[in-house]
Amino acid sequence: MTEILRYTAFSTDPEGGNPAGVVLDARDLDDSAMLAIAADLGYSESAFVLPGSAEREFHVRYFSPLVEVPFCGHATIATAVALSERIGGGPLVFDTAAGRIDLATGAGTASLTSVPTSSAPAPDHVVDRALQALHWNHSDLAWPVHIAHGGAGHLIIGVHSRDRLAKLDYDFDALADLLRSEGLITAHLFHERSTDVFDVREPFPVGGVVEDAATGAAAAAFGGYLRTLGKVPTPRSLVIHQGEDMGRPSRLLVDIDPTDPRVVVTGTAVSIN
Structure with a gap:
């Protein structure tokens, strides 16, 4: 059964920030299943994590309730914190449809370096x-x-x-x-x-x-x-x-x-x- 986590980003209060769904192992999910989970959660975006090519590197996809989006910042922060709580703080790399996102993570905090703006x-x-x-x-x-x-x-x-x-x-x-x-x-x-x-x-x-x-x-x-x-x-x-x-x-x-x-x-x- 797919484990669906719920985090709120850019706040330390569960009643604040922007909620995101986080699926840390989406290997068994196709596009329609990811979209269905995002729609059921109803958050602005949910993130779905797949293995990357190296340790602490991951492929991440983002779905709103209606469409897939190339990148989502708050779901990235939520996912990075969720991962750091499980594998330890430190650098992470997310391969997204928008490009490579480098992250630094600590206790309950994450910093993302965007693609060129x-x-x-x-x-x-x-x-x-x-x-x-x-x-x-x-x-x-x-x-x-x-x-x-x-x-x-x-x-x-x-x-x-x-x-x-x-x-x-x-x-x-x-x-x-x-x-x-x-x-x-x-x-x-x-x-x-x-x-x-x-x-x-x-x-x-x-x-x-x-x-x-x-x-x-x-x-x-x-x-x-x-x-x-x-x-x-x-x-x-x-x-x-x-x-x-x-x-x-x-x-x-x-x-x-x-x-x-x-x-x-x-x-x-x-x-x-």
């Missing part, structure tokens, strides 16, 4: 459709809207007002259609609380989920976005607060180096089984 301005028609789906206006925008990648594609939108995030009420189908048409996974909606501290909300209608409580892949993409905008002249460390408006507070630590296109995302994880 990239970011570019979103076309005007994408911005217009996104604002319409979000019920926002151009006057709400405080930052350039970009399409950024950090293992998966994300639409990055920064607003002037924290209150605008708090009152988020978007058109699920319209945003899903837009993101799918552009090959994107989520919309990364952010407000700059203070220097190096950001509040984030993350609609994920493509995966059949209204909102993610923590999104490590988007945090990596956001690091690439800031680098592209010239906001990382020297190494920079960020704190991202996400999930607060959902009642599942999450804390993501993001380290960006101007000389390295990769981004390091760090978080805790705890079992909720």
Whole structure:
């Protein structure tokens, strides 16, 4: 019988963070079985682990309730912590559809080094459709809207007002259609609380989920976005607060180096089984 673990990532509280399903031995599961498990759990993503080519190396796949996704940050953190609790802390390597992910693990904590990130301005028609789906206006925008990648594609939108995030009420189908048409996974909606501290909300209608409580892949993409905008002249460390408006507070630590296109995302994880 397949053992299905449940962890929440980017929190030390089982009532916080973003829950993920974790299957540490998925050798007997085909695609339809993995998707069925992810749909039954109902979490934004679940991770399925297969043996890799060397010790402490694993092939990992990620499924939302509706589709397979190339990479998921919070499920990666959850899986890395679950593995470290069983085989000991230290380095891990995950071979994913997005590429190689190097990890460092310790007691209840993991840091992932993303694939190379990239970011570019979103076309005007994408911005217009996104604002319409979000019920926002151009006057709400405080930052350039970009399409950024950090293992998966994300639409990055920064607003002037924290209150605008708090009152988020978007058109699920319209945003899903837009993101799918552009090959994107989520919309990364952010407000700059203070220097190096950001509040984030993350609609994920493509995966059949209204909102993610923590999104490590988007945090990596956001690091690439800031680098592209010239906001990382020297190494920079960020704190991202996400999930607060959902009642599942999450804390993501993001380290960006101007000389390295990769981004390091760090978080805790705890079992909720």
